Amino acid sequence: MLSFLNTLTRRQKGYVFLGIDLALIPVALLFTFVVQSLPMTPMAALGETTPILPYLVASAAGLSLWLGIPQIQLNAYERHAVGLTAIFALLTAGASAVLSALWDLPFPPGTHVMFGIIYFLFAVAMRAVLYQVVMAVYTSAKPRCRVLIYGAGTTGMQLATALKPHQTIDPVAFVDDNTSLQGMMLAGLPVCPPARIPELVKERRVDRVLLAMPSLSQPKQAQIARRLQKMGLEVQALPSFAQLIGEEALIDKLAPVAPQNFLGRAACDVTLGEACDSYRGRAVLVSGAGGSIGSELCRQVLSCRPAKLVLYELSELALYTVHQELSQLVEGTSIDLVPVLGSVTDPRQVKKVLADHDVKVVLHAAAYKHVPLVEANPLPGLANNVFGTQTLAREAAETGVERFILVSSDKAVRPTNIMGASKRMAELVVQDLATRFDDTVFTMVRFGNVLGSSGSVVPLFQDQVSRGGPVTVTDARVKRYFMTIREAVQLVLKAGAEARGGEVFVLDMGEPVPIMRLARQVIESAGYTVRDAEHPEGDIDIEITGLRPGEKLEEELTITGDLIGTRHQKIFCAREEKLSEIEVASVLRSLRHALAASDEDAARAVITRWVEGYRLMSGTGTAGGRSS
Template identity: 80%
Template sequence: MLNFISALTRKQKAYVFLAIDLALIPLALLFTYTVQALPTAAVETLLQTLPILPYLLAAAAALSLWLGLPYIQLKAYEGHAVRLTAILAVGLAGAAALLSVLAGLSQPPGTHVIFGISYFMAVVITRVLLYQVVNAIYRRAQPRCRVLIYGAGTTGTQLASALRAHEGIDPVAFVDDNTSLQGMTLVGLPVFPPARIRELVTQRQINRVLLAMPSLSQPKQAQIARRLQKMGLEVQALPSFAQLIGEEALIDKLTPVAPQNFLGRKSRAEGLGGACDSYAGRCVLVSGAGGSIGSELCRQVLACQPSRVVLYELSELALYTVHQELLQLTEGTGIDLVPVLGSVTDARQVRKVLAAQGVQVVLHAAAYKHVPLVEANPLAGLANNVFGTQTLAREAAETGVERFILISSDKAVRPTNVMGASKRLAELVVQDLATRHAGTVFTMVRFGNVLGSSGSVVPLFQEQISRGGPVTVTDARVKRFFMTIREAVQLVLKAGSEAKGGEVFVLDMGAPVEIMKLARQVIESAGYTVRDADTPDGDIEIEIIGLRPGEKIEEELTLNSELIGTRYPKIFCAREGALSEIEVAAVIRGLRQALVDGDDDAARAVITRWVEGYHAGEAGRKSS
């Protein structure tokens, strides 16, 4: 049947409607005569009317086509179409009265009024019935999506009413947390508690859940959606009123909370000043140029007007992204940008790039820095962070580079994880080269966590909040030093200009920040409340998940408390003990053998022997 209906053209459908409307004329006449007399007399009267019937049908067809009634779709048959039908009925009643007089038929005056009313009702009822029949045929032939509406309030009931006329959706039931609504029937649908969702899905073959609670906070909606998705359900949320009237566009344009707002102290990014002289007119190579620190190094170095910046990066996507961004910054400046795709562990490529580009300053930011990942892949972390540093630093010395600055981490101080230990070994390698190559100034810059960098805690918290929580904190006692990317990079560049060789530079970062407090600040800055024992109705929960492998409760910035001031008030120099050339050679030999053998334990043994204060943290020991 559906194929037959679908095959009809618009004109053919109009002819069908016209034929039905004409067929209703004798039926309306028969009904009129039946109302006025007995059924047998009604038939006799209808037979007497047969001579004028063809003329009445012709008048009806002409008037109907002129009004355009046959061309009105069933789903569009509403107020305007009903008015046109009334005009047709009145016209037919007048035509019937005129034809009766001309034919000499003797009929009561009210006959034609009843005929007009009967015909009007017949056409309207027929159209409505046809629409229901055709709609039922389409619904039966097409797949239906059975939906459960979460929320039986005003929005939910209005949604259910609207969906009843939808060709492809069947609202099945409501679920609502409000116990006063549970057990009721609203707009023909029962209301169930959320605890019965799994049962309803099975019994009523539900495909999708519609969240009809636009006033509920976004995190709570996300929590409900995640719970339903785990049941294998497709979940969709009804837009809020703000979205419908366009205020959502304004919300999207609001500026995110700046990372320095979580710093807990005044930012110390004060500009480079005279430090720019060490980079102006020189060729500067930035390893790890596509990372958050590396890319900021490139931006700030460009402000010093170098002659060339070499972007050395292992990730193709990261290199492409930073190169495209920096091309806009260098347009019209005369500064050359040279993108190099490669690894700092590749000695041949490093040597070629340093010599061919005439590199004078190396800013070494390439490193694996995510503690749990390096803890799970110690050999890869050591190869990149230790051997990569050794290769780049050694080739820099041999090609006559003026300055080499290593980006280090506070996790290098008495580390409890392989990442921190690898950074400390990288420092020892650079310190060793500083004593043996007077032509190149080797130095290191050590700082804490960088707010806003990839993988840092604030973006992680913000992502967890966008998913509805919970925000995860490893331990309520954890504290960290924080600085902004801008501060970190200025420290590197200022220290690089100040260095004489072999120093470890650190920043006065103020008091460490409690991660628990930081998590609460990020939640509240997003406009939500923390859900805890005091506020059980809050939006986002903070969940303690335990220390990750190799993680410390608190970090340190130096191996000792002896700090030497510099001409920059907040930058200090720590001269720490170093290994001899023979000892560094032993470290490199031991690590290289561990890599060849693929032996994680042997690599950790080398770390334990040579890295001062190294011990695997409690979490790290459990993972080993």
């Protein structure tokens, strides 16, 4: 039956409705004669209408098509359609009266009024019956969704009661952790323990699980949902009563705790002061301007009132975003904001941009920095981080740039991963150029993890908490140095302004922070508790995944440990050996050959030979509690 209905076109369905409406005319006439007191029998009266019946049917057909009644869909047959049917019945009754008068039939005027009323009732009733028949056909042909209700409390029972008469949903059982309810029959359904879910799914052909526990914390609901989804079940959760009436709208407006609140020390707020003189009135280029560090560099450089700020960025979306934000900051000023979409590995573009905009200061923050991604893609990582730095630094020197500041990383010290090794090689390149070009001040600033940067640990933990956990930490012994983005950038600009050439500046980042402690703080700041052996009823687990390839337990800030103080108490200068010009040329030549041949082993051999302390550490695990 359903297949037949589906084969009918809209026009064919209209003809069916028209045929039914026309067939109702003699039926309505007969019923009218039954309820009327006439001197003849109903069948005899109907026989009297034989001369006019063809004309009446033809008139009704014309009126129906004119009013568009056959085109009205069953599921759209509501007040307006009923009104059209009433007009149609009235006009049809008028046609019967006119035709009866022309043929001089022995029917009083009241007969035609009654006919109109009865015909209207029959037409509306027939539409209602047809709708129910069609819906019954569709319902019988459509498979029912069999659902398991997780939670046999008040909400669960109300849900089961509401679903019982539903046409396409069939509740089959309850599941509840409460042992006192297990084995009972509630709302006509058995209550089973969660351990029986696989059995129930198989025996009762369950398609979906409805979580009817709105009072349960979101992490625990997420954990249950994830467990059920692994069984191949679709899981849906009922909102709480507070959500239904809008009382929880405030929750949507609450922001996660700011990353700097997990610093474990007071953030250092540095006044740039005289350092601004190195940037004021000059054209400044920031590479990687759309990144976390790059965008903050742009904001703080703007506070120094440069003549021009060139935003150099590889990612179109990142460049668009930072340009939109900074455009508002420079409104009403004479600062020229220039967005440039390009790669620092392109020497022709780099040279043109530096020359066209007369750049005097370069802040080089462009780098591939995510350790696991660079470890999995070593050649692109080396090409971007090493040769991108070389290209930008060399062209900066040749076009008369006054200052070149490389943003480096603590992972460059005795690195155990490709990302760290690439940053150390970038440092060696900059140190070499510092000895060969006197007119450009080359320097680098080395620091550790930045709280809140893209891909860093706190946003990662907060995202895992929002999904119900677990929060993943690679090793319980892992420690990291942390700074806020603001204080790191302030110190980079301060150090860059004080540089005389060739220095490796190291920022004082305080004591390293245990990542396990940080994970607990993030969970507790969200209002949840840690679930462990001592607190089995906690909300969120902390899962140890194992060190990833190339990951250290602790990072270092210097190779030798020999630091010299500067005018600022948070900035130190490291005494470290550098390679000769011939050695740097050899390194770059060997690395270029490895990249040209797409030879990862050859590239690692170059790193092993020339990067002091480089060693590849094996590790396991995937997602972990460490920023890149």
